[in-house]
Amino acid sequence: MRTQDLRHGFPHPGGDVDVLRGVDFSVDAGELVTVSGRSGSGKSALLALLGGFDKPNSGRIFLAGQPLGDTPPWHMCAVLPQTLGLATELAAAENVALPLRLHRNGNAVDIDARVTELLEALGVGVLSDRYPSEMSYGQQQRVALARAVSARPKVLIVDEPTAHLDAGSKPAVLRLLRTCADEGSAVIVATHDDEMHSVADRQLRLADGVLVPVNRG
Numbered sequence: 001m002r003t004q005d006l007r008h009g010f011p012h013p014g015g016d017v018d019v020l021r022g023v024d025f026s027v028d029a030g031e032l033v034t035v036s037g038r039s040g041s042g043k044s045a046l047l048a049l050l051g052g053f054d055k056p057n058s059g060r061i062f063l064a065g066q067p068l069g070d071t072p073p074w075h076m077c078a079v080l081p082q083t084l085g086l087a088t089e090l091a092a093a094e095n096v097a098l099p100l101r102l103h104r105n106g107n108a109v110d111i112d113a114r115v116t117e118l119l120e121a122l123g124v125g126v127l128s129d130r131y132p133s134e135m136s137y138g139q140q141q142r143v144a145l146a147r148a149v150s151a152r153p154k155v156l157i158v159d160e161p162t163a164h165l166d167a168g169s170k171p172a173v174l175r176l177l178r179t180c181a182d183e184g185s186a187v188i189v190a191t192h193d194d195e196m197h198s199v200a201d202r203q204l205r206l207a208d209g210v211l212v213p214v215n216r217g
């Protein structure tokens with residue numbers, strides 16, 4: 001995935017606010033890139049553009065070499081926003097299986113095995129029959145991550161995946177995101193969590209509307 005001179009902002013009564021002022025960015029298959037930046041710097045706004053939830057004011061986004069069109073690229077791209085977006089009428093395991101069923105990715109036995117593997121890896125295997133309303137936010141966050149990765153998307157876009165996790169739950173999330181990249185996904189993670197950078201190939205910082213590389217010494 002690649003962006004070219006991406007510019008975006010929001011209208012406000014006191015005048016429009018420019019949030020992204022020329023973002024040039026790329027992430028390759030097999031690579032995990034973190035995006036940090038102070039609160040309000042535009043990380044979520046950038047992720048919304050990359051995931052096709054919003055349109056930039058100007059600039060272009062390319063996915064697998066093709067410009068992003070009017071149809072969101074959800075057959076190739078999985079997005080985990082801070083709002084999670086779990087289907088409330090489906091239990092945890094059914095949520096995780098959903099992308100696999102939509103993409104006809106494997107038979108029922110394969111799907112069950114993939115769902116179990118992911119939920120157990122994230123420490124929420126015992127919650128597979130629970131509905132989102134019966135889980136804590138941190139538990140829902142892990143189920144939503146399992147759902148995002150289940151169909152092995154070409155591009156995985158994740159907003160603050162460790163924001164509500166305790167120290168014991170975090171390593172599994174870091175490991176899973178690293179594994180996704182190692183298995184060929186291009187992974188983009190917005191984060192305030194310094195530990196997240198430890199599994200990244202590259203670290204970028206969003207400041208004054210542009211992305212700059214962070215030198216990790």
Ligand SMILES: Nc1ncnc2c1ncn2[C@@H]1O[C@H](COP(=O)(O)OP(=O)(O)OP(=O)(O)O)[C@@H](O)[C@H]1O
Nearest residue numbers: 010011017019037038039040041042043044045046
């Ligand atoms: N729908 C919107 N309408 C108007 N302003 C918005 C909208 N969404 C975001 N903003 C503004 O755009 C800027 C960037 O917001 P964004 O949510 O992308 O920041 P962030 O870096 O993800 O912050 P955080 O780390 O707190 O999640 C902020 O100043 C925010 O107030």
